[in-house]
Amino acid sequence: MGPRVPLKVLFVVPYAPTGIRTRPLNLIRALGAEGHDVTVATLWTSERERAAIGELEADGIRVVAEHLPPGRSAWNCVAALAGTEPLQAHYSWSPRLASRLRRLIDQTAYDVVHVEHLRGVRYGLMAADLVRHRTPRPALVWDSVDCISLLFRRAAVESQVARARLAARLELGRTERYEGRVAAAFDRVVVTSDEDRQALLALVQSGKGTLPDTHVQVVPNGVDLEYFSPVSEPREPMTIVVTGKMSYHANVTAARWLVEEVMPGVWAAAPAARLWIVGQDPAREVQALGATWPDPPGPGASMPASRVIVTGTVPDIRPYLRRATVAVAPIRYGVGIQNKVLEAMACGTPVVATPQAVAGVPTRSGSELVVASTAGEFAQAIVSLLGDRGTCDRLSRASRAFAERQHDWRRAGAALTDIYRHARD
Numbered sequence: 001m002g003p004r005v006p007l008k009v010l011f012v013v014p015y016a017p018t019g020i021r022t023r024p025l026n027l028i029r030a031l032g033a034e035g036h037d038v039t040v041a042t043l044w045t046s047e048r049e050r051a052a053i054g055e056l057e058a059d060g061i062r063v064v065a066e067h068l069p070p071g072r073s074a075w076n077c078v079a080a081l082a083g084t085e086p087l088q089a090h091y092s093w094s095p096r097l098a099s100r101l102r103r104l105i106d107q108t109a110y111d112v113v114h115v116e117h118l119r120g121v122r123y124g125l126m127a128a129d130l131v132r133h134r135t136p137r138p139a140l141v142w143d144s145v146d147c148i149s150l151l152f153r154r155a156a157v158e159s160q161v162a163r164a165r166l167a168a169r170l171e172l173g174r175t176e177r178y179e180g181r182v183a184a185a186f187d188r189v190v191v192t193s194d195e196d197r198q199a200l201l202a203l204v205q206s207g208k209g210t211l212p213d214t215h216v217q218v219v220p221n222g223v224d225l226e227y228f229s230p231v232s233e234p235r236e237p238m239t240i241v242v243t244g245k246m247s248y249h250a251n252v253t254a255a256r257w258l259v260e261e262v263m264p265g266v267w268a269a270a271p272a273a274r275l276w277i278v279g280q281d282p283a284r285e286v287q288a289l290g291a292t293w294p295d296p297p298g299p300g301a302s303m304p305a306s307r308v309i310v311t312g313t314v315p316d317i318r319p320y321l322r323r324a325t326v327a328v329a330p331i332r333y334g335v336g337i338q339n340k341v342l343e344a345m346a347c348g349t350p351v352v353a354t355p356q357a358v359a360g361v362p363t364r365s366g367s368e369l370v371v372a373s374t375a376g377e378f379a380q381a382i383v384s385l386l387g388d389r390g391t392c393d394r395l396s397r398a399s400r401a402f403a404e405r406q407h408d409w410r411r412a413g414a415a416l417t418d419i420y421r422h423a424r425d
Helices: 022-033 047-058 070-080 096-107 118-131 148-158 162-185 193-207 249-269 318-323 339-346 375-386 389-404 409-424
Strands: 010-011 037-044 060-065 114-116 139-145 188-191 216-218 239-243 274-278 306-310 326-329 350-355
Touching: 010 022, 010 096, 010 118, 022 037, 022 139, 037 047, 047 060, 070 375, 096 118, 096 339, 114 118, 114 409, 118 139, 118 162, 118 274, 139 274, 148 162, 148 193, 148 249, 162 193, 162 249, 162 326, 188 193, 188 409, 193 216, 216 318, 239 249, 239 318, 239 339, 249 274, 249 375, 318 389, 326 339, 326 375, 339 389, 350 375
Parallel strands: 010 037, 010 114, 037 060, 114 139, 139 188, 188 216, 239 274, 239 326, 274 306, 326 350
Antiparallel strands: none
């Protein structure tokens, strides 16, 4: 098949592609912009997710969607406990979606079947069985996104959320064996960073398997450069923002470390500094860190006196990123690429991040952002930026230019297209 011939792609994602799940959403859009014929098969759990699927359909993307009730996911996990496979591999299983996928694969000559995340692997294995004897058969691509075993290994030790530590320890062995085994069932595996690539290959080798170097490839996350963009409005003085889904255990741990260990050092030098914790569904541990303030900080808006403001779910995080003096990514453990870092950089907001937060981003500390490891170093970096308009302006320009140069979703879509074509050779 020539390099310019559009591909017919079945894109299976086990959760609704939304602005929170930015990778599948933007890869789907990038593939569509390249002219490929994309059918999305997905699941939704809330009316908000269902509306997001409708927006994707309005963009001209064909979507097959089924409702996944919370009770179904809970039952899937309970049923999987007696087996040897990780609960993640069963969490998003929907017999109704599986049935519709079988019909799609039987009736359509797809060039590629793309499956995202560990939660989607069972659909990919089902597709592999269905097309095993088909000539020609579609290429089977698994976007693992991250090495989940690596995440569990770190969460089991470093998470400050007890239930997350327990779940990681229970799932770690199962997940390591499973990830190492199923990688060979696909023609190509995709991850977001080289660290995840190396970890996944090590799991394959530990299970006595072998894969060629080209089997697992890196497609970094991008950022929507039109949506996340700088504005000319002045920033709110002495403000710090941290963003992310605040029910996620790694973000809970990061928020607690920031408030309890970093911010006292900031306030000792800059008593007027205020912190905005912005993100949906904050866990009780996050809510306990400060006062609530649900409205975005528009120009001239008065802010509450509290030093720590927890917003909860907001319709748009951009006002916070665009108005803050500094954005921080105090991640203590994680894998892959932190979208929160890319979004802040695209908005031209100076960033202070831990090494863990930028492990998958080829930045240089002091050039596009500032990297700090300890609580003391992190506090010092924040204080320095709060009082240095010139450095903030320089980092603002450099971070936006870096996002444009390295993390345009169009580049990611083109890289994924190349992987599809080589998988079919």
